[in-house]
Amino acid sequence: MAQTPKITICKAIVVGQLVVNLPAVGIMIAALFLGSLVGLWPFSLLGGALAGWVWWSFTVSRWRDWALDRGIDPERLQKFAFRTGLTWPKGSLFERTEFRRRK
Numbered sequence: 001m002a003q004t005p006k007i008t009i010c011k012a013i014v015v016g017q018l019v020v021n022l023p024a025v026g027i028m029i030a031a032l033f034l035g036s037l038v039g040l041w042p043f044s045l046l047g048g049a050l051a052g053w054v055w056w057s058f059t060v061s062r063w064r065d066w067a068l069d070r071g072i073d074p075e076r077l078q079k080f081a082f083r084t085g086l087t088w089p090k091g092s093l094f095e096r097t098e099f100r101r102r103k
Contacts, residue, residue: 004069009080012067016086020059028052053097060087061098 028048035044064087067077081087088095 006071009072009076012072013080013084016063020063024052024056027055057097057099061100
């Protein structure tokens with residue numbers, strides 16, 4: 001069985017930003033753009049925010065598992081992820097919206 005390669009905290013955060021936050025923001029912007037084309041931008045603003053949040057909630061827990069499987073310390077990961085805007089503070093209401101995977 002092949003061993004999972006270790007990564008740095010910096011690489012884990014960059015991957016998280018590219019896989020979690022960048023698409024979430026892109027979803028919100030695309031929804032707003034499409035809504036403005038048809039004149040329903042207030043609804044698309046709400047829908048885009050909701051769709052972006054669902055993307056974030058789904059992918060952030062998978063990203064966290066990916067990083068932890070590669071040897072990143074959970075405390076450091078949370079600290080740097082929060083500082084870079086990738087996650088919310090531990091135990092916050094927003095952090096509880098993550099779609100956690102069953103172990």
